[in-house]
Amino acid sequence: MAPLLPLARRIDALSEFVGRWVAWLVLAAVLISALNAVVRKAFNTSSNAFLEIQWYLFAGIFLLGAGYTLLRQEHVRIDVILSRFSKRTQIKIDIFGILCFLFPLVVAVLYLVTPLVITAYTSGEMSSNAGGLIRWPVFALVPLGFTLLGLQGLSELIKRLAFLQGLIDDPTQKKQEKTAEEELAEAILAAETAKKKEAAQ
Numbered sequence: 001m002a003p004l005l006p007l008a009r010r011i012d013a014l015s016e017f018v019g020r021w022v023a024w025l026v027l028a029a030v031l032i033s034a035l036n037a038v039v040r041k042a043f044n045t046s047s048n049a050f051l052e053i054q055w056y057l058f059a060g061i062f063l064l065g066a067g068y069t070l071l072r073q074e075h076v077r078i079d080v081i082l083s084r085f086s087k088r089t090q091i092k093i094d095i096f097g098i099l100c101f102l103f104p105l106v107v108a109v110l111y112l113v114t115p116l117v118i119t120a121y122t123s124g125e126m127s128s129n130a131g132g133l134i135r136w137p138v139f140a141l142v143p144l145g146f147t148l149l150g151l152q153g154l155s156e157l158i159k160r161l162a163f164l165q166g167l168i169d170d171p172t173q174k175k176q177e178k179t180a181e182e183e184l185a186e187a188i189l190a191a192e193t194a195k196k197k198e199a200a201q
Contacts, residue, residue, distance in 0.1 A: 001165055004158045011155035012071055018148060019068025022061055029057040048129040056138045063145025067152035073172055087170060091160045094172065098157045106150035113142045 036050040069075055082090050119125075120136040127133050159171035 001158065001162045002167055005162055005167070008155040008158040008162075011151050015067040015071040015148065015152045015155075019065055019071070022065045022068065025057045025061045025064075029054055029061070032057070048127065048131045049133055052127055052129070052133045056133070056141075059138055059141050063141045064148060066145055067148035070149060070152045070156060087172075088164065090172065091163055095157060095160050098153050098160075102153045103150065106146050106153065109146045110143050110150075113139070113146075117143060 032050060033054055036046060036054075039050075040046045082093065085093070117136060117139045120139045125135040127135060156171065159168060162168045163171055
């Protein structure tokens with residue numbers, strides 16, 4: 001399993017990269033929503049394209065962010081039940097879930113949705129609403145999002161198997177970045193420690 005750990009790290013890096021860029025879609029959705037509201041109230045006009053692009057952005061946030069969410073261990077878990085088991089048992093349950101539920105779901109979605117995306121692209125399918133948008137880009141988010149989710153699932157499987165072999169630490173610990181306050185406190189503490197060392201010399 002050790003040779004596969006670099007692959008898991010590369011997948012994690014990809015999920016981290018995608019997740020950070022997808023976060024900007026939230027800002028885009030908010031700005032478009034605000035602009036649409038202002039135009040509708042100020043000029044008594046609107047466009048279905050404005051409404052649909054908000055739906056597209058929401059789909060992008062939800063689908064493209066799924067792998068990042070799995071990386072961060074933020075998907076819904078039944079911790080009330082799992083917490084009663086040992087860590088190794090919890091990891092084995094995770095492995096079972098990945099193999100028997102996550103991977104089959106990803107394969108089924110890709111199998112069923114990909115032909116629809118191809119058909120929508122080749123036909124140039126448009127929204128049925130007046131002034132609506134072309135449909136294939138939002139359709140394409142489904143297989144893309146599930147591919148990213150499947151890749152992250154593979155990474156999580158590798159890490160859990162490596163944990164059972166004693167190669168890495170617990171991969172189920174949530175990855176939390178330090179807040180600005182924590183970083184500031186650490187910087188102040190480091191500066192004070194440095195001053196004390198200089199004074200002692």
